[in-house]
Amino acid sequence: GNSVTQMEGPVTLSEEAFLTINCTYTATGYPSLFWYVQYPGEGLQLLLKATKADDKGSNKGFEATYRKETTSFHLEKGSVQVSDSAVYFCALSVQAAGNKLTFGGGTRVLVKP
Amino acid sequence: EPEVTQTPSHQVTQMGQEVILRCVPISNHLYFYWYRQILGQKVEFLVSFYNNEISEKSEIFDDQFSVERPDGSNFTLKIRSTKLEDSAMYFCASSEIGGLRTDTQYFGPGTRLTVL
Numbered sequence: 001g002n003s004v005t006q007m008e009g010p011v012t013l014s015e016e017a018f019l020t021i022n023c024t025y026t027a028t029g030y031p032s033l034f035w036y037v038q039y040p041g042e043g044l045q046l047l048l049k050a051t052k053a054d055d056k057g058s059n060k061g062f063e064a065t066y067r068k069e070t071t072s073f074h075l076e077k078g079s080v081q082v083s084d085s086a087v088y089f090c091a092l093s094v095q096a097a098g099n100k101l102t103f104g105g106g107t108r109v110l111v112k113p
Numbered sequence: 114e115p116e117v118t119q120t121p122s123h124q125v126t127q128m129g130q131e132v133i134l135r136c137v138p139i140s141n142h143l144y145f146y147w148y149r150q151i152l153g154q155k156v157e158f159l160v161s162f163y164n165n166e167i168s169e170k171s172e173i174f175d176d177q178f179s180v181e182r183p184d185g186s187n188f189t190l191k192i193r194s195t196k197l198e199d200s201a202m203y204f205c206a207s208s209e210i211g212g213l214r215t216d217t218q219y220f221g222p223g224t225r226l227t228v229l
Binding site for chain 1: 117119144146148154155156157158161169171204206208216217218219220221222223
């Protein structure tokens with residue numbers, strides 16, 4: 001079956017620090033990969049996505065590259081802000097599986113001023 | 114920017130009672146989904162819906178659950194007889210295309226269901 005594993009949090013950083021959240025996956029078929037973010041009290045928002053190997057998704061200073069050889073989609077940001085404090089979810093969908101999303105467990109990130 | 118909305122934001126119910134969670138997907142979207150997140154656990158797929166019928170459902174989506182699109186805008190999840198373990202955050206999502214074609218799913222803010 002399909003599964004997503006991401007690093008457990010919480011991850012606590014100082015403002016302007018470098019953030020990496022690891023995400024690896026297993027999938028039957030060729031997955032599309034996503035990062036969703038959940039700010040306190042809000043729903044899930046798509047942060048970025050990549051649909052084929054070596055694609056790089058980017059948004060709001062965040063980046064993730066689809067690495068098929070290592071089955072990974074690690075999220076990075078070079079300089080975090082307090083406003084980046086949230087829970088980050090890695091997810092995949094496979095066309096043959098009807099487009100449903102399979103999520104990782106989420107990583108809580110706390111950025112301190 | 115169009116968004117998915119959900120009501121209520123928080124629902125408290127007694128065990129054995131029926132609840133209906135409501136969602137208004139983005140207007141030109143054709144595929145609709147329900148997910149849930151039990152506190153401290155992963156977001157889990159429940160069901161997908163297209164063309165007025167269920168496309169796919171998970172093992173969680175048993176006979177106690179049903180979905181409906183009663184009109185052109187609402188998409189509802191009904192739990193007939195709630196159990197304590199149904200307490201969770203329920204997310205609705207919609208996408209413009211789906212099925213065998215990958216598309217971005219847009220999520221609502223969720224309804225927190227508490228079963229006492």
